[in-house]
Amino acid sequence: MKSAVVVFPGSNCDRDCAVAIERSTGSHAAMIWHEETALPDGLDLIVLPGGFSYGDYLRCGAMAAQSPVMREVAAAAERGVAVVGICNGFQVLCEAGMLPGALLRNAGLKYVCKSVALEVTNAQTRFTAAYGDRREAVMTVGNGEGAYFADDDTLDRLEGEGRVVFRYRDNPNGSARGVAAILNDAGNVLGIMPHPDRAFEPELGSADGAILFQSVAASA
Amino acid sequence: MRAKVEVFLKPGVLDVQGKAIEGALHGLGFDGVSGVRVGKTIAFEIGDADPAKAEADVKAMCDRLLANTVIEGYRVEIA
Numbered sequence: 001m002k003s004a005v006v007v008f009p010g011s012n013c014d015r016d017c018a019v020a021i022e023r024s025t026g027s028h029a030a031m032i033w034h035e036e037t038a039l040p041d042g043l044d045l046i047v048l049p050g051g052f053s054y055g056d057y058l059r060c061g062a063m064a065a066q067s068p069v070m071r072e073v074a075a076a077a078e079r080g081v082a083v084v085g086i087c088n089g090f091q092v093l094c095e096a097g098m099l100p101g102a103l104l105r106n107a108g109l110k111y112v113c114k115s116v117a118l119e120v121t122n123a124q125t126r127f128t129a130a131y132g133d134r135r136e137a138v139m140t141v142g143n144g145e146g147a148y149f150a151d152d153d154t155l156d157r158l159e160g161e162g163r164v165v166f167r168y169r170d171n172p173n174g175s176a177r178g179v180a181a182i183l184n185d186a187g188n189v190l191g192i193m194p195h196p197d198r199a200f201e202p203e204l205g206s207a208d209g210a211i212l213f214q215s216v217a218a219s220a
Numbered sequence: 221m222r223a224k225v226e227v228f229l230k231p232g233v234l235d236v237q238g239k240a241i242e243g244a245l246h247g248l249g250f251d252g253v254s255g256v257r258v259g260k261t262i263a264f265e266i267g268d269a270d271p272a273k274a275e276a277d278v279k280a281m282c283d284r285l286l287a288n289t290v291i292e293g294y295r296v297e298i299a
Contacts, residue, residue: 058285058286059288062285062288066285094290095288100290101290102288102290102291104233104234104236104291105236105237106236107234107236108236109236109237109240149233149290149291150290174234174236
């Protein structure tokens with residue numbers, strides 16, 4: 001599998017993502033600065049990492065969505081390349097219009113950082129196929145603006161089309177209908193609030209995040 | 221010309237910051253306060269002498285960057 005991790009100014013999980021991909025799949029990830037106007041050829045996976053791109057100025061992910069590299073990421077997604085936005089990366093994908101909805105301030109107003117149990121609501125996607133019959137995964141959340149929001153029609157459509165991929169067992173931030181991760185309509189762009197990149201070895205408390213990267217690798 | 225843009229969460233989108241401020245105002249004894257909404261103001265010079273074009277440009281800026289119209293509404297003033 002050939003993968004790349006985009007680095008925005010203020011990204012802070014970029015190297016975690018690279019290590020997670022390497023330990024989970026054995027493949028090396030290229031680090032791509034946000035000002036790049038071309039991506040490496042033949043990519044199977046692009047990851048937009050967590051962090052505080054541009055200091056969360058204006059809105060979380062709003063400035064990063066305008067970075068030069070995002071035009072290339074959108075073009076790659078159009079070609080069918082798998083794109084995963086984790087935490088701040090999820091916010092960037094929504095701000096870029098590559099996923100529906102938006103992420104709001106957490107219902108409790110607090111930054112939430114803890115291990116969460118997730119329901120695997122759809123294990124028939126290129127990001128979750130390797131979960132097989134497993135219906136639960138444990139990962140860590142770390143967000144202040146992680147409450148997923150979309151209008152009811154959009155939420156109905158996401159649920160009806162199997163595009164809600166993970167759901168919180170115990171909603172930590174007020175996300176609409178407990179949504180933790182969603183897919184675009186083509187099924188190749190995933191936004192996920194919890195961090196699979198912080199759950200790829202048992203020593204980290206969970207290795208369940210590795211399965212996500214392994215699913216993508218198997219489909220590559 | 222100077223543009224002033226006000227951005228607020230849309231009605232129906234829970235403004236948790238507004239709720240917290242409302243609670244604090246009640247705590248100070250301002251019991252009649254309700255419907256607190258927190259927004260932001262963005263002000264800048266725009267190098268256009270034609271007010272109609274300036275307004276159209278600023279609205280385009282709002283739609284593309286200054287506001288996220290999934291969750292936010294905006295109001296533009298040109299002076």
